[in-house]
Amino acid sequence: DAKTTQPNSMESNEEEPVHLPCNHSTISGTDYIHWYRQLPSQGPEYVIHGLTSNVNNRMASLAIAEDRKSSTLILHRATLRDAAVYYCILRASGAGSYQLTFGKGTKLSVIP
């Protein structure tokens, strides 16, 4: 499985944008990039995913480099509720490719 590299931790001030980086230099052409987050004492929850183009949803934006070797999750205005561990995950497409391989993630702290 292709691997991802993320910083162990990041800090952000409340109401400021946050850019969470992820490197995936061995990504294959058909791997999807998924982001999940895990709030304290909860199971992970889906944030966003993409393949080649940048993506936006109500929670976040995903910016994917042109060579797809890196991506950035953007939280436009961090709130205290966004304090969580954020996981960047590559998932192969195709039949039978159901698995997500979680790394250690980035622990985001939001400062009031």
Next chain:
Amino acid sequence: DVKVTQSSRYLVKRTGEKVFLECVQDMDHENMFWYRQDPGLGLRLIYFSYDVKMKEKGDIPEGYSVSREKKERFSLILESASTNQTSMYLCASSLRGQGWNEQFFGPGTRLTVL
């Protein structure tokens, strides 16, 4: 609201006991997963199932078995619990399909084996 429920939030068992962790989803999802989560190691996949009575080993299946007799229910079994199986266990489910499969997670069961 989509829902994945797990039978217990906290469980304490003794070494050598047989332990059943139950997971139920109400979304008619084909795929179900069991992970364990340990500090510093992230989430690791134990087993998954893509259909009733079907199962596939994940990254760390040793010491575990699973059962999927009904579509909505996926059970994780520790035949003889050991202290190194003390962990947070997370169940998830997703729809079958191409492209991407959002996984929905349950709240987790924190298992302590004494």
